[in-house]
Amino acid sequence: MTAPKKNRKTIRIIFVSVIVILALAALTSYTMVKGKAITIDSQKYLVLPAGSTLADLENRLVNEFGLKYPKAFHILAQKMNLGKHLRAGRYTLMPGMNNLEIVRHIRSGGLRTTDLVIRGLMSKRDLCNLLGKNLEPDAEDYMYYLSSIDTARLHGFNDSNSLCMVIPDTYNVYWMSNPDDLFKKLYGAYKKYWNETRLQKAKAAGLTPVQVSILASIVDKETSKEDEMATVAGLYINRLKQGIKLQSDPTVKYAIDSPLLKRIYDKHTNFPSPYNTYYVKGLPPGPLCIPSMQSLNAVLNYQEHNYIFMCAKPDFSGYHNFAVTDKEHALNAKRYHDALDRLKASQGQ
Template structure:
């Protein structure tokens, strides 16, 4: 009897060992499957619609040849049951990524992010064209004025939005990005106005914004912004017209084709600072933070004129005689 019992115990132990070995093998197979890289040569977008299950996602990826679907996937969900809960959205699959890392993305909702750069010195019209063609971004005409109305602001949107790089996910509304941009500009403008040179001949923060937009359009040289701002401030103080070409171009609108004629300079538009006194009625572009700061605190120089050297830099002059000499040298080749 003892021998029989012993034989049964040995048999049961052997079965248990075999079962343990089989279980260990199965777990190893499942883990190997989970850490196997997806079959990708290039990045691939994965659009998970609301209501889609994780099994449907894996089935589609297997159909696309991105991975193989077999019994080990069920084992993977058994080991990681939380991975069955996934979130809808647009995801990006990258070469070298594993099935487990993909499932983690889907579970955590780590959707693909896109970037949008609203460039300083550009106009609302240019930004609208950019937004209308931005991938995976919902854009409806009137977004800028709609955002301003939501923030209880009135007037034209030109210059009222901050140029910067913004991030969004697929399907997000452009209004959300523009709200960030609008609030950022109001914050930076308020700070620049509070820290301005109190002797500036400017009455409101909006005047500062308008001046900054002209500075932005006149130079891309960081070292010149303060001098350019000083020229315009000095002219305002003396009652001289600003006579800046970018305001003429803005007033021409779609008629501008790359050149300004004498007739254009004589045309009296609300923006032609060769014909009007003081600042134009609105900004003419989106100023950068650097231009805002330069307009708020111009350089302490007495310059009244500047002319381009045709290399991105300018020659600054105190008198009209000096300015004409610079014009002859750099613009007329005399």
């Protein structure tokens, strides 16, 4: 083979090699920029607290989202000046997103507001955990704020009844809302709820708005059946008006911190606590939970009757038998306890 032919062959080999190398480089570059960059199977939130840096972002992406190409992401982020466009917020990342999509999404600013769903039956801890999970401040920040005497007094409550301020609803709030701003919003909703019509209904029942919330929380814990809530509310209003201890089992369970207790004994009813309505007369100092809208309405529109006793039905349906006299109540209680004993026997307990 002559020298010119050898040279041409060598040139072709070099040319093809360069093309292959360039193609592989382009493919690699494309994969790193536009290929699947995170290893998540479903939608997931990326939370960036205030003051986060590009390095903080990259660490979160690696540790929480399995970022595949951190060096490529860093180069792209620097090229697109992401560090100067980082804003605190909650960002929704989807499976299959590539580095370019992630950078563009974060540059766009993330979630500024969020819909916060506050349900009835939540305890103070439940509420603060919900806030800490969905908003930028920590759950303990909200817990401290809600339990602070100074904070409660700011809105006319105390540290025992501050949960009465919270009306169950869906609130659109800023993700970075600090406790003061958030509870100002909740207090605004509380004031709006307590319009003149509801204030007059509370007054007619002999209750303040705070007392309505406390009683409603007891109603919630007594029954999950909306169609008997007004009857239960009427029963406790009868007891309040007659100066009879409420003797509500849920208040005992709350006082001794045993929400799953099935049977109440003397050792429980004699437990000294302002929340134990077997032990003290009148309403406890604060609610057992955030009252539901249904129980609030039940108290404000309570059923007028003569009942002062209630006992769970022996069919375990969740409904109750109501009674006017001790004798009737004792019979209802015996039927329930007999049914409970039979149930335990059938379960080998």
